[in-house]
Amino acid sequence: MRVHHLAKAAVGDVDPQPERLPGVPCRCSDRFALRRALLPARPDDPVYWSQCDKCRDVMSEDEYRSWTRRYPSMPTAASSRMNNHRPSH
Numbered sequence: 001m002r003v004h005h006l007a008k009a010a011v012g013d014v015d016p017q018p019e020r021l022p023g024v025p026c027r028c029s030d031r032f033a034l035r036r037a038l039l040p041a042r043p044d045d046p047v048y049w050s051q052c053d054k055c056r057d058v059m060s061e062d063e064y065r066s067w068t069r070r071y072p073s074m075p076t077a078a079s080s081r082m083n084n085h086r087p088s089h
């Protein structure tokens with residue numbers, strides 16, 4: 001059943017599967033191992049945009065934006081979806 005896209009659209013940014021961020025190297029390890037960070041378990045915890053699978057380095061959305069600006073050849077497909085990641089509470 002290919003209901004993935006419909007389900008994803010319905011629930012917004014709640015995605016149980018970590019979304020990979022291809023083309024974006026990690027800050028510390030330069031490994032292309034970044035994925036979307038999961039939402040924090042507690043409301044008071046900081047919300048991060050990405051996390052490295054290798055070294056667990058996390059970036060906030062602002063840090064991620066600044067970081068990806070260094071790479072003008074970076075795929076920009078993710079940038080439009082960033083606007084949908086604003087916490088609504």
Ligand SMILES: [Zn+2]
Pocket residue numbers: 026027028029030031033052053054055056057
């Ligand atoms: Zn890393």
